[in-house]
Amino acid sequence: MTKTLLLAAMAAPLLTVALPAAADPAHRAQAIAILKKDFQPRGQASLDRLAEDGVQTVCNRTGNKPPEQIAKRLEEDQLADVKYPADGKLMGDWKEGEKLAQSGRGFTWTDDPGLPVGGNCYNCHQIDPKEAAFGTVGPSLYRFGKLRGNTPEMQKYAYSKIYNAKAYNLCSEMPRFGHAGALGEKQIRHLVALLLDPDSPVNK
Amino acid sequence: MKRSLIGALCVMAVAGGTFAQAPKKPAPKAPAQVAPVEAAEAKDAATLEFEKFRAEMEESNPAELFEMKGEEQWKTRRGPKNVSLAESCDLGQGVGKVEGAYVRMPRYFADADAVMDAERRIVWCMVEKQGFKFADIAARPFANENFTPDITNLVTYVAGHSRNMKIAVPLDDPKVREAWEIGKEIAAYRAGPYDFSCNTCHGSDNKRIRMQNLPNISTPRGALMGVQGWPGYRMTGGVMLTHQWRMGDCFRQQRFPQPKYASDAVADLLTYMIGNANGQVYKGPGIKR
Numbered sequence: 001m002t003k004t005l006l007l008a009a010m011a012a013p014l015l016t017v018a019l020p021a022a023a024d025p026a027h028r029a030q031a032i033a034i035l036k037k038d039f040q041p042r043g044q045a046s047l048d049r050l051a052e053d054g055v056q057t058v059c060n061r062t063g064n065k066p067p068e069q070i071a072k073r074l075e076e077d078q079l080a081d082v083k084y085p086a087d088g089k090l091m092g093d094w095k096e097g098e099k100l101a102q103s104g105r106g107f108t109w110t111d112d113p114g115l116p117v118g119g120n121c122y123n124c125h126q127i128d129p130k131e132a133a134f135g136t137v138g139p140s141l142y143r144f145g146k147l148r149g150n151t152p153e154m155q156k157y158a159y160s161k162i163y164n165a166k167a168y169n170l171c172s173e174m175p176r177f178g179h180a181g182a183l184g185e186k187q188i189r190h191l192v193a194l195l196l197d198p199d200s201p202v203n204k
Numbered sequence: 205m206k207r208s209l210i211g212a213l214c215v216m217a218v219a220g221g222t223f224a225q226a227p228k229k230p231a232p233k234a235p236a237q238v239a240p241v242e243a244a245e246a247k248d249a250a251t252l253e254f255e256k257f258r259a260e261m262e263e264s265n266p267a268e269l270f271e272m273k274g275e276e277q278w279k280t281r282r283g284p285k286n287v288s289l290a291e292s293c294d295l296g297q298g299v300g301k302v303e304g305a306y307v308r309m310p311r312y313f314a315d316a317d318a319v320m321d322a323e324r325r326i327v328w329c330m331v332e333k334q335g336f337k338f339a340d341i342a343a344r345p346f347a348n349e350n351f352t353p354d355i356t357n358l359v360t361y362v363a364g365h366s367r368n369m370k371i372a373v374p375l376d377d378p379k380v381r382e383a384w385e386i387g388k389e390i391a392a393y394r395a396g397p398y399d400f401s402c403n404t405c406h407g408s409d410n411k412r413i414r415m416q417n418l419p420n421i422s423t424p425r426g427a428l429m430g431v432q433g434w435p436g437y438r439m440t441g442g443v444m445l446t447h448q449w450r451m452g453d454c455f456r457q458q459r460f461p462q463p464k465y466a467s468d469a470v471a472d473l474l475t476y477m478i479g480n481a482n483g484q485v486y487k488g489p490g491i492k493r
Contacts, residue, residue: 023389027382031389031472038469039455042462049396049461056394060401063392107397107459123413135413137405166399175398182397 023061043109055166064171071170079167082160082178085185090155090192097194098201100187101127107182117182119162119191120175127194128201137173145196146203158192266437267360267489270352270444274361277354278302283334293329295322295362306366307486310475312379319383321474323359323448324466330355342465346452347443359446360435360489367488371431373479380475383468387476390469391421396459402473404458406430427480433490440493447474 041047055074058066066074084090103118105111121127124137134140148154160167163178177183183191194200279290295305296313310321316328330336347356374380391402405411406426411418420426434447451470455463463470 023392024385027385028389028393031386031393034386034469034472035390035393038464038467039461040464045456045459045461047461049459052395056399059399060392060394108456109462110456133414135411135416137411137413137418173399173404175400180397 023063025061028060044107044111044113045109055170059171062171066170075167075170078164078170078176078179079160082163082167083185084156084159085189090152090159090189091150091197092186092189092191092193094190094193094197094200094202096187097190097192098128100183100190101194102131107180116187119177119183119187121191124174130201141195142202144202145198145200148196150196150198155192155196158195159188162188162191265489265491267364267435267444267491270357270360270435270437271364271489272361273352274357274359274364277357278361283330283336285333285335287334289326289329289333289358292333293326295325302362302365304366304369306363307369307371308366308374310380310383310471310478311374312377312383318468319380319471319475321447321471321478322362323355323446324471326358326362327355327466330358338466345465346449347445349441349443352444356435356444356446360444363435363489366486369486371428371478371481371484371486373475373482375479375482380479383472383475384479387472387474387479390473391476398459400458400460402454402458421477421480424480424482424484427477428484430477431481432487433492436490436492438492445492 035050036047039047039050052060055078058070058074097119100119101121104120104123105115106117106120111117121141122131122134124135126134126136126140126142129142144158145154162183164176165172165174166176166179175182178185178188195202197203277289279288281288290300292299294300294313294315295302296308296311297303297305306322309325310319312319313325313328316325316332318324318328320328327338327341330341331338341353341355344351344353345355347353373384375384391407394401394404401407402421405413405418406421409420409423409426411420417429419429421430431447434450435444437444448466448470451473452463455461
């Protein structure tokens with residue numbers, strides 16, 4: 001009873017808000033065919049990047065609103081794919097993390113594939129409050145550790161979230177940095193420290 | 205004189221740390237955030253300076269130099285067939301007519317059986333009417349510090365003849381509507397190492413990357429922001445760049461491979477974006493940071 005009321009109450013405002021429509025299958029198929037026909041490899045950006053993996057397909061087909069059951073199962077798969085450091089150490093040096101967070105380098109056709117990839121963090125998040133040039137695609141991470149503590153569980157959460165954001169929100173806008181091979185365990189550890197170390201400016 | 209002004213501005217902006225626009229809205233408010241607000245104000249000053257400079261420059265817009273070159277090239281008999289575009293190229297308003305043509309593209313051209321944006325159409329004319337080789341044009345389609353291709357001048361010339369006109373992509377044409385629908389799907393298509401689509405950055409309101417505001421191209425206002433100022437004279441490097449170039453640079457940052465020059469994919473995406481800006485006024489070739 002309460003449930004139906006709740007659902008009805010939730011549905012009402014939804015009806016008045018224009019939701020992003022899920023993909024239109026016929027035009028989506030045409031779009032994919034055109035993408036395959038009309039792109040060329042350049043630098044490190046090879047044509048295989050145009051192919052969707054399972055998560056991308058589900059998100060693309062549902063306008064980033066997958067059915068809950070499917071999302072849950074796929075999120076579990078993504079979480080199972082996270083590889084933690086063998087020594088169990090999840091916190092590195094926040095100063096190194098800050099450097100990584102600043103860098104947006106990597107993976108474009110103009111990037112040297114031999115150079116290390118940046119974390120791209122400030123592109124989308126507020127982190128150290130001294131850095132004013134932060135994006136707003138993702139939430140502010142200022143005081144991340146101050147609000148949550150740095151328990152082993154929280155370290156594991158932060159590590160896995162950076163490694164594979166889709167483990168917690170299947171169609172998150174955030175890249176899967178570990179899964180994609182962009183950041184290695186050393187680098188992710190530094191970013192965990194930036195978020196959770198009490199000495200990090202994030203938590204001052 | 206103009207050059208030195210541009211140089212001075214570039215140096216200033218570099219010193220400021222970013223060319224990106226400052227946000228219209230202040231940083232999200234939270235306690236103990238004095239530092240970022242101060243820094244944001246410093247960037248705002250740089251932005252204001254740029255806006256002032258741009259307003260002054262629009263009186264003597266550097267794009268006009270490219271328009272003049274483009275006009276000469278439009279009217280001159282060129283290519284293996286020794287024909288001018290003015291006497292052979294139909295941009296949808298009749299052979300040789302450039303007035304209002306830019307804001308009415310992309311459109312469907314029966315002779316090419318394709319929906320074409322302005323740049324793609326002019327390339328088609330250069331190939332079909334003047335006898336230039338497509339591969340030669342596509343080999344160096346965009347400007348760099350040392351080189352501006354003819355096609356960039358021509359596009360800028362044509363765009364200049366739609367200055368202060370209303371954008372009117374013919375979306376009631378079923379072929380154009382279909383291109384719009386496909387373009388919409390291309391904009392939504394997530395793939396690549398970072399799972400990005402166009403919409404990751406340009407699908408919702410009031411977002412920014414670093415300090416750069418991100419227009420939401422699904423809305424009329426955001427789509428207009430994506431159209432306005434292209435082709436544009438870019439302060440960074442001092443080069444004239446087209447809307448086709450801008451689409452390619454988005455795909456680069458999306459970590460996608462490169463769209464082929466003057467292809468269906470780019471025309472469809474442009475149809476989606478420019479079509480969404482229909483009814484609003486295009487101000488002509490502009491200045492970009």
